[in-house]
Amino acid sequence: MLQNNFSLQDKKIVITGASSGIGRACAISCSEWGATLLLVGRNGEELEKTKSMLTGAGNCTLLQLDLTQFDEVSLKIKALVDLFGAVDGVIHAAGISTTLPFRNCSPEKMNDFFQVNVVAALHLTQLLIKPGCVNANGASIVFITSVMSQVGESAKVLYSMTKGALLAASRSMAIELAPKKIRVNCIAPxxxxxxxxxxxxxxxxxxxxxxxxxxxxxxxxxxxxxxxACVYLLSHAGRWVTGTQLMVDGGYTAR
Ligand SMILES: NC(=O)c1ccc[n+]([C@@H]2O[C@H](COP(=O)([O-])OP(=O)(O)OC[C@H]3O[C@@H](n4cnc5c(N)ncnc54)[C@H](OP(=O)(O)O)[C@@H]3O)[C@@H](O)[C@H]2O)c1
Structure with a gap:
């Protein structure tokens, strides 16, 4: 009998952006593969809606939080992980996007985008990889970047800047955290x-x-x-994969 290397049975997974889109789909898939979930988002009603869509047997805890409120994030994540238990995986799907000509990208807008798409993701990761918060046998962190981390597009400077930064940071994190068996990868839709x-x-x-x-x-x-693709990177099947970006883009960047 083959062991299912894609199973997330008994794994505790944190998913940001779980109140919508990709984060919600990740919650549904991880639940189907057996994971216990801690779902993070700002919109409480939509988080509840995600919870109602889960079919797996694993438990699900909801956390309503603006990830750019860094002090509150530190307090709440610590308290919740104490209850939730050591984390085996994280999917960072929270993010914002815009289409704005470069001439209109003010320093304030650049900062706003950086805070949500980069700093919030790195800050949460720092908290979750602390001893006691992360599984001592290893874990898998997945950042949802974008094809815009790799290729350019008109009026996408703000967005590309953040996704490229996240990709670069993830590669250095992968090397720094490998001795702790924490894998760090990006998925670029x-x-x-x-x-x-x-x-x-x-x-x-x-x-x-x-x-x-x-x-x-x-x-x-x-x-x-x-x-x-997230399930693969979180599971045992992805155990030798770190520091990479998987393009999940229907061939967009192949041309
Ligand atoms: N859709 C695409 O075509 C596409 C392509 C490439 C990459 N991506 C990336 O994939 C990720 C998910 O995108 P999506 O399409 O699922 O977008 P979405 O449907 O707009 O969902 C975005 C999620 O991010 C959360 N979020 C935003 N700011 C937040 C903050 N300050 N604190 C906490 N949560 C916050 C939202 O929470 P609330 O709704 O609760 O506020 C929501 O759950 C993003 O990083 C995006 O850049 C998307």
Whole structure:
């Protein structure tokens, strides 16, 4: 009988951005694969909705939190992990996006984007990898970056800047944390159907939507496509993978 190397049975996984889109799909997939979940988001009602969509037998705890409120995050995460137990994996899906010409990217906007997409993710990781918070036998951290960490696009400076920074930070983290058997990887989606992409400029116009779709040789993706890749990196099947970025982009960056 083969052992299922993709199982997340008995694993405790923290998922940010779990109130929407990719984070919600990750919660559903991780639950299906047996994980016990700590779901983080700002919108309490939407977090409850995610919880109601889970089918697995593992427990689920909700944490309503703005990840840029760093003092509150430190206090609440510590208290909750004391109850939740040592963490085996983290998916950082919380993030914001915009399309803004470079000339309009003020220092304040650059800072706002950096706080949410980079600092909040790194700060939470710091807290979760502390002794007692993380499984002493190892763990897996997954950051959701974007194809924009790898290639450019007009009016995407703010967003690309943050995703590139997250990718660079994850590689150094992977090396620093390898002695503790903590693996650190990124998943870079192309456009997938979520509230974020539904609000984007190209979704407001069918010709533009078709143009964006054509940039993906396999067409646009779904949040589940990203979640499946996360399950792989969190599971035993990904045990020798660290410091890398997996493109889950329907071929967007292959051209
Ligand atoms: N959709 C795409 O096409 C696509 C492509 C490439 C990469 N990505 C990346 O994938 C990730 C998830 O995107 P998505 O499409 O699922 O977007 P989404 O549906 O807009 O969800 C974003 C999530 O981030 C959370 N969030 C935002 N700011 C936060 C903060 N300050 N504190 C705590 N949570 C916060 C939101 O929480 P609340 O709703 O509770 O406020 C929400 O759960 C993002 O990092 C995004 O950059 C998305």
């Amino acid at each position: 192309g456009v997938v159907d979520t509230p974020m992409s539904q609000k984007a400029y190209y979704s407001q116009n069918s010709a533009l939507k078709e143009k964006i779709t054509k940039l993906h040789p396999l067409g646009l993706g779904s949040a589940e496509d990203v979640a499946n």
